[in-house]
Every structure is written in C-alpha cells, then in structure tokens.
Amino acid sequence: MSENLKVPTMASYLAEGKQPEVLFWVGCAGSFDDRAKKITKAFVKILNNTNVDFAVLGTEEGCTGDPAKRAGNEFLFQMQAMTNIEVLNGYEVKKIVTACPHCFNTIKNEYPSLGGNYEVVHHTQFLKQLLNEGRLKVEGGKFKGKRITYHDPCYLGRANGEYEAPRDLLRKLEVELVEMKSCKSKGLCCGAGGAQMFKDAEKGDKEVNIHRTEQAVDVKPDVIAAGCPFCNTMMTDGVKNKEKQDDIAVLDVVEMIANAEDL
C-alpha cells in the first residue's frame, strides 16, 4: 500500500472488532479503470485528510449488477445483488458512500426489496455533509474564477433527484459555474447508461457522447465536471474527438476538490 493512502478493509475492521462510520463502495470502474482509479484515490485522499473512519470491501466487493439489470438479465442482476447483500449484511453495514451513480442507484433503490437496507449516498452528497459538519473545508484554490460546466449523470440527477450537492461543492471552489443547454432534469445522457458502455451503439448520425460534448464545448468551459466514472470516460473521449483536450479538462468533482486542496 502506498504511503499516503490508508485504505482499510471491512475484514480488518471486523478482526479488530470495530465498525467504520461508512463503507466506501468503490465499484468496478473505480477499482479497475485507469481513469476512474484516479477518482477513487482522490476521494480516499479526502477521506484520509478529514479523518473519516471508513473501510472498503476490497476483494469481497462485486459488480452491483446494474449493467446486467439494464441489459435485461434479471437473473444475473439478482445473483450479484444477493451475493453483495449477504456480504454487506454479514458486516452489518449501515451507511454506504460510492463515487459511481450506477452503484448508488442500484444499492439505494433496488437492493432493499432483496433484503439490503442501507443509507446510501453519492460521494458528492457525502462531501456536502462533511462540509456542513465543518469537517471538510473548501475555499477557492486553483479553480477559483475558472469556467466550469457540470454534467448531470442520469442516475444521480433525473433518476434520484440530486442536482444541487455537486453544484454546491463547485460553488465552494469559487468557480464560474455555467450550465449547458440541457441540464438538471433535462440533462442529456453521456451515452453510457443502460449497459451501452459495454456495447457498440446502434446506427445513427453520431454518438451520444459527441452530441453531449458539443453542448459542453458550446459554453466554452475550462473544465467539464462530472460525478460518474462512465460519464467521465464518455466526455473525455468526446473532448478528444473534438480535439479540445488541451483546452478543456474533464474532471470528477472530487478530483477538483482534492486538487484545489493540493492533496
């Protein structure tokens, strides 16, 4: 384990007879995807820095089943769900935070009727809570005055009605927040949801992520802020396609906070 990241597991907590304040659900993208791992690490840095008592499942974590369910494979989804619920209930988990809106939605909305009842929050909501409790201090930093547009992930925004927590965090960074043509409840999908991430798109005039990136480029941002590892991938690809990667960065909200703090 690297020197500056402390990532305890639920197994180690159990061995010590302790229960963490919150379980950090990393998710598949956050665990394996090179770009998403940076988001995971940025979040852990903040957790470490603010002395949040957390743990991860590590090798005991498995896909929530979201892509299987949205692809129509209810069997596979419920197999994944019940396996995870058995592990989570075994550790008597009460509160879960995740940086992936798909994991967030699935555990929050679809696990309860299968026996998994937890308080589930998205990492931007969690950071907002830390901020409100005075445990996290965010002020200006290197993004101060920069033009930022926030892309609403479907499964955080429309699917669960959370539009403000990520925007509140960005405002704390004293950025110039600009909205795209389609935002909040009218936010346009990045094109990855519903298991589209794992298949080729159907025939059309263009890719959804290009369409969304064009909306973002139109407002001439310095940074496209996202709150979902899949949106991040799609928007990053879109920006590259538009050859704007030197002018526009695609960052997760938590990376911006960690960077602003120079963590």
Place this chain on the structure above:
Amino acid sequence: MLEYLPQILFLIVLVGAFLFFIKNVSSLKRNINLGKEIDRSDRKDQRLKKMLRVALGQSKMVARPIAGILHIIVYVGFVIINIEVLEIIIDGIAGTHRIFGFLGPVYDFLIGSFEILAFLVLASVIIFWIRRNMMNIKRFLSKELKGWPKNDANYILYFEVVLMVLFLTMNATDYQLQLLGASHYASEAGITGSFPISQYLLPLFDKMSVESLVIIERTAWWLHIVGILIFLNYLYYSKHLHILLAFPNVYFSKLDDLGKFKNLDAVTKEVKMMMDPDADPYAEPEGSDDDIPEKFGASDVQDLSWFQLLSAYTCTECGRCTSECPANQTGKKLSPRKIMMDTRDRLEEVGQKLNNKEEITADNQLLDNYISREELWACTTCNACVDACPIGIDPLSIIMDMRQYLVMEESAAPVELNNAMSNIENNSAPWPYNQQDRLDWAKEEA
C-alpha cells in the same frame, strides 16, 4: 305530437351516442385488462395529489411554454364550455330556451366567459394548426406521425374550430332573435345571457328575417351538440383519448425514484433457492405452477402490465419524450413515442381479433412486428422520456420488459453485452479482471 318531434329526435341521438360511447369504454376496459397485474393501490394521498397537480393542474405542460400555455387555454375552455353542454342537453330534452337563464347576472357572467374562452380556444387551435403543419417543428415531422396520426391530430383541430364557430353562431343568432323579440327566444325580463364576442357577428345577420334566423340558430345548435356527441365517440379511435385517460394514468403512474426498476419476484425465488446451501437440488419446487411465469419479460402486449396498456391508450403523441431522447437526437431508430404508439396499435389489433373470436398467435406480435430489436437496444435508460411526459407515461418500462424477454427467453443480447455479462458472472466485473485484484489500486502510487 309533431311539435315534440325535435325533442324525441334529440333524445334518440343522445341515447344512441351514449350507448356507442359505453360500448367503446367497455372495449377499452377489456383491452387494458389483458395486461398483467401490477399493484398501484398504495399511497393513495400521494397519487391523488399528483393527479391534481399534473393532470388537472397541467404542471408539466408549461415545461414548453408556448405549447403549454396554448394547451391550458384549450383545456380550460374545453372543461368550462362543457358546462354549457348541460344546459343544451336539458333544453334539447325539455324544449326550453336557455333554462338556466333564471340565474340572471350569474348566467350572464357564465355565458360571457364561455364566449371569451371560445374565442381564445379558436385562436389557440389555429396557432396549433400552424405549428403542426407549417412551422417544421421536428417532433411533428417524425416518421411515426405520417398518415393516420397526423390526420388524427388535424381532424381534432378542425373539429374544435367548427364547434367553436357553431357555438358563437348559435349565440349570435340567439341574441339577434332576442333583440327582435321573437317568440320562444325573447323574455320579458330582457336579454338572457351576455354576448361579448358574438355581438360582433350581429352585422352578418342584420337584415335577416326571424324565420331565417331561427333556421340558422337551430342548425348551429343541432350541429354543435351532434358534433360534441360525435367527438365523444371519436375519442376511442384517437390520441384525444387523453382528455379522459390522463387522469387515471397520472394517478396510477410511478411514484418511486425514476432510477428504481422493479425486481422480478419469480427470479428472486429462484435465486434464493440457488443460493441456499441447505436447498435440496432435486426437491420439487415449492408453491403452485401459478408462481412460475410462463415467460420472462414481454414479447407482446399481454405480457405488459395493465398500467402500461392504459398508458398506450393515454399517449397524446406530443413527442416530448422523443425530442428529449439521446438516442433519437443522434439519429438512432428508437423513439419512445413510437414505443407507446406501437403498443396501442398492437393492442387494438389483439382487441379486434378478440372481437372476431380469432386466436392470438405469436407470428404477429409486439416484438419484431411492431418494435424492432434495434430500437430496444439503442436505449440508454436515461429516463429523459419518462421525465418529459406531461401525463406520467413510462416508455422505458416497456423497453426494459422487452429487453428482459430478449435476454432471458431468447439469449439474444448483442454479442458485446454477452461478453460483459459473462465477465460479471465469472469475475464479478463487466471487464475481464480478476476479483482478487479489486483492491490493487490501493497499492499503486497515489
């Protein structure tokens, strides 16, 4: 006897129209009940409030202000002017003239406001026609609107124009007859009703004899009420059914977070048994055969829920869903509006077969014959269509049910998705990484 002829004729027309309407309603009920059971009997208070806000209050219509405000005018006009229909029906049966006239100033106020609304409706409907036929608005140009749906929309607009013109003509000639002191029309108490709009039509009738005026007034009166009765019976064949069904559809619509998709109970039982280490793999399955669904997901309308079928009849084909759809915006075949229209068309076809006592076979069904696989797989499940619908329709739930059929009954997912799913099955991630490496990121350089 002969003097009662108009009243007898009116009664026959009225009863005939209502009987035909009842027949339509019973077909509608039978077809909707072909759907599977779904429990929407919970949270009655919340449902009622949502219905009052969204259906009666039209809260989601104004998301598009021009169409929304015009629609509210037509809607308010429709609801309020129909109070007048009550008087027309009583006059028609009893042979009276403006039977509510005794209400005096209240009556004058009512008739006056009906007239103003009729004028506003007329203006709005003309703007609607221009928008639909001359302004190249994208959601009115889609492929699925060609033919009957486009004609249907225009017929309704023509209907409304004719009804409003007849209403104003009827009032204008009635007013003129009252001014001339014609028997049956004029009353000693003075003018019955107030005519803020139709008074401007008086010059048209200036030189006419009482006889001609009575003929025009009676003709307008008859065409107006017969027109309304025809309209009532046209609803069943039209997107205009929403004026009735929007209310129950919003009431029974989804109240949960949009991201919450239903879990299939039949699958839960099976998965629990598979995961139970004490389960006897050779045991007879518990419960009756009724517990086991004959098929997973939906390939035809009977596999959908009654709420989804109700929604198909409720859809107004406004296309707000389709214009918000990311797949549709980028030129894919998927159109959530088409999903609803196809469901209704197929349901009507099944209904016709039932009427003719024909067998319902799978060689013509919702999947493939109406909705293609390409459409189903283009959906990102983003819920933009569900959020956009002003009357609580959930096209995404139909797409999901049909995907379930494709994957669980036919194993017909796109090949890349099958790869992702076997990865999830084997190593608990959609990519081919080992579950044992899940925490490796923590060992890497931060």
